Amino acid sequence: MVVEMRRKAIVLIVLVLIFLVLPFLVSGFWVRLVTGIFMFAILASALNIIAGFTGYAAFGNMIFFGVGAYTTAVLMNKLKFPFFTSLILSGGVAVLLAIVLGLLLLRLKGHYFALATLGAAEAMHQIVNNLTDLTGGGQGMSLPQMRGSPFVLNLFFYFLMFFFLVLITFLVWRLSKNRLGYAFKAIRANEEAASVMGINTTYYKIYAWSLSGLFTGFTGAIYAYWFTYIDPPTVFDVMMVVKMFVIILIGGAGTVFGPIIGAFILESISELVWAKFINLHLGILGTIIMLVVIFMPNGIIDLVTKKRSFKGIIKYLRENKL
Amino acid sequence: MLLQAIVNGILYGAVYATIGIGFSLVWGVMNIINVAHGSFIMIGAYLSYTLFAVYHIDPFLSIPVVMLVLFLIAYAIQKYVLNLVVRGSVFITLTFTFGLQILIANICLLIWSADFHSVKLSYSSLSFQIGSVIIPYVRLGIFLVAILLTLLFYLFMRKTKIGIAINATALNLEGAKTVGIDVGNIYAITFGVSAALAGAAGALISPIMSINPFVGGNLVGKAFVVAILGGLGSTVGALVGGLVLGLVETVGTIFISSSYQELLGFVVLVLVLIFRPQGIMGKRFY
Numbered sequence: 001m002v003v004e005m006r007r008k009a010i011v012l013i014v015l016v017l018i019f020l021v022l023p024f025l026v027s028g029f030w031v032r033l034v035t036g037i038f039m040f041a042i043l044a045s046a047l048n049i050i051a052g053f054t055g056y057a058a059f060g061n062m063i064f065f066g067v068g069a070y071t072t073a074v075l076m077n078k079l080k081f082p083f084f085t086s087l088i089l090s091g092g093v094a095v096l097l098a099i100v101l102g103l104l105l106l107r108l109k110g111h112y113f114a115l116a117t118l119g120a121a122e123a124m125h126q127i128v129n130n131l132t133d134l135t136g137g138g139q140g141m142s143l144p145q146m147r148g149s150p151f152v153l154n155l156f157f158y159f160l161m162f163f164f165l166v167l168i169t170f171l172v173w174r175l176s177k178n179r180l181g182y183a184f185k186a187i188r189a190n191e192e193a194a195s196v197m198g199i200n201t202t203y204y205k206i207y208a209w210s211l212s213g214l215f216t217g218f219t220g221a222i223y224a225y226w227f228t229y230i231d232p233p234t235v236f237d238v239m240m241v242v243k244m245f246v247i248i249l250i251g252g253a254g255t256v257f258g259p260i261i262g263a264f265i266l267e268s269i270s271e272l273v274w275a276k277f278i279n280l281h282l283g284i285l286g287t288i289i290m291l292v293v294i295f296m297p298n299g300i301i302d303l304v305t306k307k308r309s310f311k312g313i314i315k316y317l318r319e320n321k322l
Numbered sequence: 323m324l325l326q327a328i329v330n331g332i333l334y335g336a337v338y339a340t341i342g343i344g345f346s347l348v349w350g351v352m353n354i355i356n357v358a359h360g361s362f363i364m365i366g367a368y369l370s371y372t373l374f375a376v377y378h379i380d381p382f383l384s385i386p387v388v389m390l391v392l393f394l395i396a397y398a399i400q401k402y403v404l405n406l407v408v409r410g411s412v413f414i415t416l417t418f419t420f421g422l423q424i425l426i427a428n429i430c431l432l433i434w435s436a437d438f439h440s441v442k443l444s445y446s447s448l449s450f451q452i453g454s455v456i457i458p459y460v461r462l463g464i465f466l467v468a469i470l471l472t473l474l475f476y477l478f479m480r481k482t483k484i485g486i487a488i489n490a491t492a493l494n495l496e497g498a499k500t501v502g503i504d505v506g507n508i509y510a511i512t513f514g515v516s517a518a519l520a521g522a523a524g525a526l527i528s529p530i531m532s533i534n535p536f537v538g539g540n541l542v543g544k545a546f547v548v549a550i551l552g553g554l555g556s557t558v559g560a561l562v563g564g565l566v567l568g569l570v571e572t573v574g575t576i577f578i579s580s581s582y583q584e585l586l587g588f589v590v591l592v593l594v595l596i597f598r599p600q601g602i603m604g605k606r607f608y
Contacts, residue, residue, distance in 0.1 A: 057413055104596060111355060111412055115550060116595040119588040122543070126585035239539070242357075242420045249417055283428030289421030294406055297414050321406055321506075 016166070023158050031154045035226070037267045038161035039219055043240070044247040044259035045168045046215040051245070052254035053175060054208040055188030056106065059241055060117030063101075063124050064094040064213040066235040068220030070128055073141045073230055078134075083146070087221045094217025095210045102206035109191075118238065125236035140231030143224055157226045164222070165260070168215050173256045184208050185254070246289050252299025261300060326455050327572045333461045335568025336468035336561075340523040341541065342548025343475060343560040344516030350555030351492040351512050352408055354415040360542030361426040362392055362517040366524020367533045368434055374441045374528075381441050381525050382463060388525045389518040396517030401510035408509065423538055430535040438532035446529060464526045471522055476557045478515070488512050492555065547591045553601020562602055566590070 023031045043065070050058045068090040075086040105116045128135050135141060146153055175181030183204045186194035195201045224230045244259075247266050251258030273284045295313055296303050345359045369388045373379040399422070400408075407414055449458040479485040491498040491508045498505055527533075544567065552563025567587055574586040594602065 051413075105592075108595060108599060111349075112550075112595055112599050115546060116592050118546070119592040119595065122588045123585055123592065126582060126588070130579070130581055130585075242417070245413060245417055246420075249414075279432065280428060282424045282431070286421040286423070286425030286428065290403070290418055290425070293410075293414055293418040293421065294403070297407065297410055317406055 019162060023155055028150060028154050031158050033267075033271060035154070035158045035161050037263050038158075038165045039223065040244070040247060040267055041260040041263035042161065042165050042168055042215055042219050044244045044251075044263055045165075045172055046212045046219070047241070047244045048248055048253065048255075048259045049172065049175065049184070050208050050212040052248055052258075053181060053184040053188065054205060056205065056209070057111075057114040057245075058117045058209065058212065059114040059238070060119070060121030061212065061216055061244070062236050062238060062241050063117070063121035064097065064216035065220035065223070065240070066121075066124065066128065066232070067097055068094050068217030069224035069230045069235045070135055070141070070220075071217075072221035072224045073143050074134060076143055076225075077141065083225055087218060087225075090221035091214050091217045094213040094220075098210040098213035099206055102209045103202075106202065106205045106209065121236060121238065125232050128236070129232045135232075138232065140229055140234075143228045143230075145228050146225065157222065160222055161219075164215065164218055169256065169260065171211070176256050180204075180207070188254075246292065248299075249297070250292055250300055252301035255299065255301050258299050258301050265300070324573070324576060325453070327576050328569065329455050329457065331569035331572035332565060333457070333465045333568070334572065335565035336465045336472070337523060337526055337564070338544055338548050338567050339561045339564025340468045340471055340519055340526065341545050342552065342564050343472060343557060344519035344523075345542070345545035346549035346552065346554050346556075346560050347519075348513060348516045349549060351488055352415075352509055353412055354404070354408065354419065355412060356513075356516070357416060357419040357542055358423040358426060358538070359419075359516070359520055359545050360538035360540065361423045361430075362396065362520035363524040363527070363541045364430065364533055364535070364538045365395075365426065366392055366521030367528040367531075368430060368439070368524070369521070370525035370528040371434075371439050371441055371533070380443070381528050382467065385467065385522050385525045388521040392521030393514040393518040397510045397514035400513035401506065404513065405506050405509060423542075427535045427538060434535065436534055436536075438534045440530075440532040441528045443529050460529055464530065467526060468523070471519065472557065472561055475515075475519065479557065484508070484511060544587070547587050550591055551594055551602055556601075559601055566602065 019034075022034065043061075047058065047061050050056050050061070071090040071093045072083070072086040075081040075089060076083065081089070101117070101120055105113060105120065108116050129138055131137070146156065148156070175184065183194070183199050186197070186199055187201055187204060187208075191201055220235060223235070243266070247262035248259050249262070250265055251260065251262030269288060270281075270285060274281050277284060294317070341359075341363060344362075345356060348354050348356045348359070366388045369391060370381045370384050373384040373387065374381060404415070404418065407418055443460060446458070446460050448460075449456050451457070479489065487498070487503050487508050488511070490501070491503060491505050491512075495505060498508070524533075531537075547567055548560055548563040550563070551566050552559030552561070567590070570586050570590050571583050575583050578586075
């Protein structure tokens with residue numbers, strides 16, 4: 001067990017070191033690509049806290065991304081706030097939103113919750129779309145560009161995303177061990193039982209969603225400053241959440257590193273397919289999603305740790321077939 | 323003005339009901355949130371468009387053909403693929419249908435290109451007037467066919483052996499197996515019927531709405547709202563849900579700017595979910 005832990009720690013340290021030196025060795029294209037993968041990994045990890053740990057499938061999680069992006073855009077444009085102040089305030093706004101929405105929506109269960117969050121996100125999308133004076137409406141909004149050479153800019157956003165990825169991964173790792181995390185998991189396993197055992201389920205559900213919203217909001221803010229242009233359909237894109245769910249499914253729901261592994265796998269495939277077969281890009285992606293669901297519904301971590309063979313999978317499918 | 327909006331709302335609402343019924347059926351019976359439902363509607367609209375453009379067949383006449391094609395496609399998907407994962411959690415099946423949706427979008431893109439298409443009927447501008455209310459014949463026809471389909475579906479679920487078997491399977495899967503129902507087949511039929519209704523809805527909207535390969539997502543949003551508004555698993559509920567959505571969208575825009583039209587539907591959805599999660603009609607099973 002100790003040997004196992006030490007081996008894992010070494011692998012982790014080596015990986016972190018690789019990612020620290022990587023941007024100095026490869027071209028700007030690759031730096032931006034990996035920054036994008038980091039972004040998806042953070043978003044998927046954030047969703048993992050509420051969906052994977054707590055069992056509440058927040059299909060509208062992009063609401064925090066959009067609100068984070070727009071908060072930063074408005075603060076930097078209209079009030080001339082510096083980026084880091086805007087970033088932190090964006091996180092704060094996302095948390096406030098999570099608390100208010102959580103009080104309203106988190107008493108719904110199962111798909112009703114999923115759909116209500118979707119409705120809320122779509123409603124927010126329309127509101128931002130219509131607040132033309134503040135947000136520029138459907139025309140979108142440009143942000144002030146950061147000064148510096150492209151190389152410096154690439155490095156800045158790479159390390160900013162990387163910092164948040166390490167931060168959320170550490171947090172989720174702590175959650176997998178501490179009381180707070182156990183409370184989340186107890187809610188997923190059986191909410192009534194958790195409540196009977198003295199867990200204030202409403203409080204913990206809102207806590208989980210706020211954490212999820214905080215990091216999604218931060219990511220939205222970074223995205224806005226990184227791309228220097230945002231518009232409502234992009235930052236409130238529901239399909240992004242579905243993509244995050246696929247990432248979590250590929251990696252393994254409720255695990256610490258699953259979402260990161262999933263993000264790397266899906267985004268690499270996506271990039272490869274995009275470059276080689278632009279006409280069939282969506283079709284291939286769709287087929288991969290369906291195959292993942294059929295052949296590894298518990299994620300790749302489960303596939304590796306349980307050493308499932310191909311025969312085993314087929315047997316499992318036969319047994320579970322209707 | 324208000325009267326016209328109410329009439330428009332009701333005319334729209336019947337189509338929304340047709341869109342919602344199939345979606346709510348699949349959800350209620352198999353616990354699958356079928357994100358690809360919008361894609362089935364889209365395929366229906368494309369088939370109807372192609373039959374019109376190539377063979378000059380009126381969309382109203384091509385409905386049976388479209389329904390049959392959609393039934394067969396969906397039957398095969400459920401029977402040979404979806405039944406493998408249908409016992410998994412709802413997010414497994416939801417993600418699966420999402421994959422299906424983008425695959426269908428890609429196929430439609432290759433066949434029909436990304437351009438917008440719609441059926442241009444020679445009689446689309448004809449209308450009649452009752453008092454101050456103008457009713458185009460096409461919209462009235464669409465309304466009547468949508469109501470007819472809803473009625474036929476209601477009778478199918480209540481009076482036919484297969485309909486009763488679907489109800490039985492929805493109520494108790496193990497029980498249905500015990501009395502000798504081939505549930506795999508029933509699931510496939512359920513999915514097929516749902517897709518057939520979606521296809522019919524697609525053919526119905528083809529004269530009044532332009533489609534491209536990416537409208538599926540928008541359409542499935544409507545199906546969501548209708549299914550939730552009405553309450554899962556009730557034909558009458560879906561009809562009520564469709565009419566409510568139609569009315570909210572048209573009447574609501576009299577009072578607030580029409581750019582909020584989409585928002586209204588979702589606000590009503592969230593409110594219904596908070597205050598009456600079982601839906602307006604709130605009764606399970608057909």
